[in-house]
């Protein structure tokens with residue numbers, strides 16, 4: 001195999017996740033872009049990749065690539081939008097990786113941005129559900145939580161797991177979000193609140209699901225190493241995007257996220273490491289059952305046992321495998337197409353020792369994985385923070 | 390706007406009309422142009438019996454636009470006798486007595502109502518099998 005061009009994260013930026021009703025999509029994106037550019041020292045990227053899901057539907061705006069290139073002062077720069085439902089942010093990073101590894105460009109700006117609170121209630125629920133198969137799932141009245149619920153119910157049935165066993169994921173995420181100034185839920189959560197929470201789509205309750213909200217995050221990637229802090233650079237050691245059946249009902253095995261499994265497998269192969277070497281993982285915990293199946297798909301837990309990993313703070317900051325270290329989708333919030341970029345920002349900050357109160361001590365290898373359409377698309381990136389000068 | 394789209398799928402939605410692969414014999418629902426099992430592209434029509442059992446289910450309290458009228462309703466993955474899983478609502482059933490393994494059969498019902506345009510979409514739902 002020929003040598004692949006190395007890629008480094010040289011800048012990160014993100015806004016708070018929440019309801020940004022006072023500013024428009026382009027201003028929201030610029031906030032994150034400005035931060036990322038300033039932290040990288042880069043003035044002008046060779047190309048821009050934008051991750052977004054809902055702008056065409058909610059903001060009546062296509063072509064965010066050009067909109068943001070223009071608005072951020074980069075007329076003349078190559079720019080496109082990448083859409084892969086909930087995996088859009090990761091898919092945008094993946095496209096940047098392909099371009100950088102090819103050597104055609106030397107620097108890339110990746111922006112994830114989502115503005116969904118301009119519309120409310122059933123309309124947003126319907127818009128977000130549209131990652132499912134429109135002709136054969138959506139028409140029946142499915143929602144994103146309902147899809148997760150169908151998987152969770154079967155999981156509970158096949159492995160004899162009680163619904164309250166999923167509480168540890170929400171409790172961990174809400175605990176970690178308390179110290180994250182950009183997180184949506186910062187008040188913590190206790191078991192009583194979890195058990196008494198209202199049901200969205202049985203057995204999924206409101207704390208099993210992530211709050212959908214506005215947000216923007218940005219990354220500057222470069223084929224030249226750049227120091228995030230003195231003596232600290234973070235390399236993107238692997239990048240993989242895999243698809244599987246769009247519709248849940250077309251999967252031979254509803255309880256296995258095949259796209260995530262293959263994507264993680266390829267990512268570990270590229271990085272030349274094994275799951276036990278990962279110090280922290282930002283997984284797509286949009287629903288607690290997704291965290292469980294992602295743990296199993298990535299090889300962190302055996303099939304049917306992912307839920308056990310969260311017991312006794314196993315996924316906490318000092319646990320066996322810290323996940324959702326800044327709150328995850330569950331408590332940081334889920335800004336749609338920006339989510340995959342937030343995950344990359346978070347892992348980068350962990351490896352660079354910039355996570356402050358959320359720091360996982362001594363973290364050297366981190367994994368970020370996002371999913372689209374109930375696990376139909378999976379993007380996995382492994383970041384390497386071992387190269388400390 | 391969406392009338393032609395739903396009209397095209399009428400046959401399949403009213404009668405669970407799927408396909409059988411001429412190469413590997415796999416029974417497919419919904420119908421496809423390329424068999425996902427053997428990747429060949431020749432299929433013949435195959436009508437499913439409409440009988441199956443509940444593989445998983447969820448009572449939905451937070452419906453998308455167009456489905457508010459019937460909420461809460463039960464979404465299910467139904468495992469058809471012939472093999473495939475389909476996503477469908479359960480109907481004519483007390484939402485609180487549904488369980489995995491419950492025997493069900495297909496019926497045709499109104500799926501959604503578009504308030505603004507007055508368009509109705511009909512298709513399959515499943516109800517507890519009558520003895």
Ligand SMILES: [Zn+2]
Pocket residue numbers: 410411412413414415424425426427428429
């Ligand atoms: Zn075939």
